[in-house]
Amino acid sequence: MSLQTFFGLSEKLGKVDNKLVFLHNTSRCGGSLMVNILEHTGCVVGWNEPRVLDNVARQLNHTWNRKTSKQVFQATLRMLAKPYGGIDSSVSKYVIKPSVMIAPHWRLLHDAAPKAAHIFIYRDLNVVAQSLIRVSSTVPGSMLSYIASLTANPHAYAVCAHWNGMEGLGYTDMASRYDYLLEVCYRTVRNGILGFHEMQRSGLHIPAIKYEDLLSHPDSIVAALLKEIGIPAQVLPRALKAMEVDSQSQVPFSQEKTAKLKLNQP
Numbered sequence: 011m012s013l014q015t016f017f018g019l020s021e022k023l024g025k026v027d028n029k030l031v032f033l034h035n036t037s038r039c040g041g042s043l044m045v046n047i048l049e050h051t052g053c054v055v056g057w058n059e060p061r062v063l064d065n066v067a068r069q070l071n072h073t074w075n076r077k078t079s080k081q082v083f084q085a086t087l088r089m090l091a092k093p094y095g096g097i098d099s100s101v102s103k104y105v106i107k108p109s110v111m112i113a114p115h116w117r118l119l120h121d122a123a124p125k126a127a128h129i130f131i132y133r134d135l136n137v138v139a140q141s142l143i144r145v146s147s148t149v150p151g152s153m154l155s156y157i158a159s160l161t162a163n164p165h166a167y168a169v170c171a172h173w174n175g176m177e178g179l180g181y182t183d184m185a186s187r188y189d190y191l192l193e194v195c196y197r198t199v200r201n202g203i204l205g206f207h208e209m210q211r212s213g214l215h216i217p218a219i220k221y222e223d224l225l226s227h228p229d230s231i232v233a234a235l236l237k238e239i240g241i242p243a244q245v246l247p248r249a250l251k252a253m254e255v256d257s258q259s260q261v262p263f264s265q266e267k268t269a270k271l272k273l274n275q276p
Contacts, residue, residue, distance in 0.1 A: 020085035027123030036202040038141040039133035040221035084122035113205030
């Protein structure tokens with residue numbers, strides 16, 4: 011299928027950006043749980059890190075210019091949010107949790123869907139790092155991909171320090187103290203955090219939710235989230251039911267499997 015045919019098909023679906031919600035994240039921070047919570051309302055269709063968006067991101071800066079890239083993103087989002095049979099009449103929002111690979115391209119997402127809502131989800135960075143290490147123990151080869159992408163970048167460490175309350179430590183001291191955990195999570199986490207900072211600086215409205223706050227105060231956090239994205243408050247009890255199940259129970263790095271692994275820091 012040519013791009014022009016793809017664009018033509020998507021245009022027939024019409025604009026959907028006012029129904030889109032992007033859940034930007036740092037990885038391993040409760041994003042899948044958040045999608046599950048919203049789907050439990052009965053009026054949301056959600057996607058966890060749709061591979062099609064990652065495939066589009068891989069072509070950016072290599073194949074298409076900015077105008078074409080925007081059109082591809084726009085057409086892809088329209089296809090994701092196309093009518094889904096009998097449930098379409100009850101769907102008020104389409105929630106997409108993009109992978110951290112999409113974070114550097116948030117401006118294109120915004121241009122492609124200017125009326126979409128944006129939420130940022132994050133978590134204590136040391137916990138994220140430990141989670142990534144545990145995932146590497148359950149998914150063969152993943153540690154190699156993390157190590158292969160590492161770069162000794164003081165600025166990235168400084169951002170990690172800010173988000174983890176370690177501004178008082180110098181770069182050298184912090185690196186020697188937290189080097190193992192921060193290096194492993196550096197590439198994955200930094201895209202999400204830097205993307206969030208850029209969105210804030212641009213003036214984009216993007217509330218942030220900390221995973222630990224969600225666990226401590228689920229009623230108030232989920233109620234605020236529903237209000238933020240325009241979902242009726244009366245579905246709150248259904249949404250909270252999602253807190254009772256492992257949102258990643260069907261994948262190799264579910265909570266049950268990773269919790270059994272001990273983290274041995276060298």
